[in-house]
Amino acid sequence: MRVKDAVRILGADLSKPSKMPGFGFSIPADACITGSKLALIPGTPCHKCYAKRGNYTFSSVQAGLNKRLTNLNHELWVDAVVLLIERRCKSKGVSHFRWFDAGDLQGLWHLRNIVKVCELTPHINHWLPTQERGFISKYLSEYGSFPDNLCVRVSGVKIGSPPPKLHAFNGMVKTSSVGSGAGFKCEAKSRDNQCGPCRACWDTNVPNVDYYQH
Numbered sequence: 001m002r003v004k005d006a007v008r009i010l011g012a013d014l015s016k017p018s019k020m021p022g023f024g025f026s027i028p029a030d031a032c033i034t035g036s037k038l039a040l041i042p043g044t045p046c047h048k049c050y051a052k053r054g055n056y057t058f059s060s061v062q063a064g065l066n067k068r069l070t071n072l073n074h075e076l077w078v079d080a081v082v083l084l085i086e087r088r089c090k091s092k093g094v095s096h097f098r099w100f101d102a103g104d105l106q107g108l109w110h111l112r113n114i115v116k117v118c119e120l121t122p123h124i125n126h127w128l129p130t131q132e133r134g135f136i137s138k139y140l141s142e143y144g145s146f147p148d149n150l151c152v153r154v155s156g157v158k159i160g161s162p163p164p165k166l167h168a169f170n171g172m173v174k175t176s177s178v179g180s181g182a183g184f185k186c187e188a189k190s191r192d193n194q195c196g197p198c199r200a201c202w203d204t205n206v207p208n209v210d211y212y213q214h
Helices: 003-010 031-039 061-071 076-093 108-120 133-143
Strands: 023-025 096-099 123-129 150-155 174-178 208-211
Touching: 003 076, 023 076, 061 096, 076 108, 108 123, 108 150, 123 133, 133 150
Parallel strands: 023 096, 096 123, 123 150, 150 174, 174 208
Antiparallel strands: none
């Protein structure tokens, strides 16, 4: 498979969030299943979703987001994502990848495919933030664990509230919060909204990452 074939299969190339040290994968924020419900509730991080503002509103960006969403079920999706991650990360000398700088899991099948990508790129550190507790629970019930190079973080639903309690996941899943004051405090605000050398979000040894409100 050639790079241009992989891009065609995905519908658009990988995303490159300006804050991040590497590449990412994104679909429209409007496609979030749980997030779309939370977006209607004041006081939730989703109510003022950053992925519905700024550069994400540009027509070219929206086109790419929608094409990636449309092509999620392509039979060669896993192979195409693996190829692009390999090529793009190697070209920039990076080893960290973010799932969903916009959007979220679309189903258990989607999570299975993402895990396959992680297994096929063992030298890449993957971070998957999500509000879709149900899909995570079903996956762990069926398979028991995630690959060592995948850090899944379930996001808190209220700004200022403590990190989510995930006893049922037996430590397999980490958390994130916004303005809770608990755990590792995101340092991006002190670096002009850049990760810089920090990789806490990808680190499964960091139980909770607390972000500031965008």
